[in-house]
Amino acid sequence: MTDIIATIGPACADTNTLAEMIRSGMSVARMNFSHGDYAFHARMASLVREAAALAGMPVALLADLQGAKVRVGWLEHGVPVETGQEVVLVGLEVDVRERSDLGLDGATIIPVDFDLAPHLKGGATILIDDGNIELKVESIAAGHVHCRVVHGGEIKSRKGVNVPYTLLPIPALTDKDRADAAFAVGLGVDGIALSFAGSAADV
Structure with missing residues (x-):
């Protein structure tokens, strides 16, 4: 079955809206760590779990790191x-x-x-x-x-x-990304997305 990944943010920061999104097919809730602080992401993770229980359907949490951009x-x-x-x-x-x-x-x-x-x-x-x-x-x-x-x-x-198709000599992970990843693991997310990976070493 194909997953539907939806980015969650202030526009859907309530249980009922998120539950409707889950019923409509959202199976992965993407938290964009380019925006928002830790308090916001923790609140959204909690709301998603409440919404999943309300909808009676499972949904995964994905932490998308900003990356070295x-x-x-x-x-x-x-x-x-x-x-x-x-x-x-x-x-x-x-x-x-x-x-x-x-x-x-x-x-x-x-x-x-x-x-x-x-x-x-x-x-x-x-x-x-x-x-x-x-x-x-x-x-x-x-x-x-x-x-x-x-x-x-x-x-x-x-x-x-x-710059598409050009590998720039910048690190795949910044200090912010490392801190964000550790925080996301603490939230119990189901997956972490690494942006702008250029090689196996970056992973």
Whole structure:
């Protein structure tokens, strides 16, 4: 039988709603550890168990760890980008105030909390905000990556940056993930999901 995994959060944080979800086919309740504090997750785990008893049906608890995710750096405001526009991604160590010295004068610059330049090639795809924004790498220089927008949108601070089919040298588990996993085990979850695993060693 195929499981239906549903992410639980504030919108369904009551026993009756969760029981209805279980009756409708939810067999795994996913707790997203990218959001919420431990008190919230403990409360949701308790509510799911109460709802399962109310519905008279079993449901598993899955703790989904945040993982080591590359993210957009701090932006004072969201930056709208349009299809065909040039965007330059720079590592946080690049002083964008010196953009003219870097040949970036007039460019739309987006800071990223990891230096992607040494690890990318021309033609690579970069996805931002869970794929809502897509960029194509055109050229690479020290500390910055010149891209063309394929699918536009608004780039906001701390949104995830993903490079499909490219293994970046970042750890699969952060200190936060380790603490979250230990907490989840204490809650008695049925499974733990590891994000962005790149090899058996990561597991």
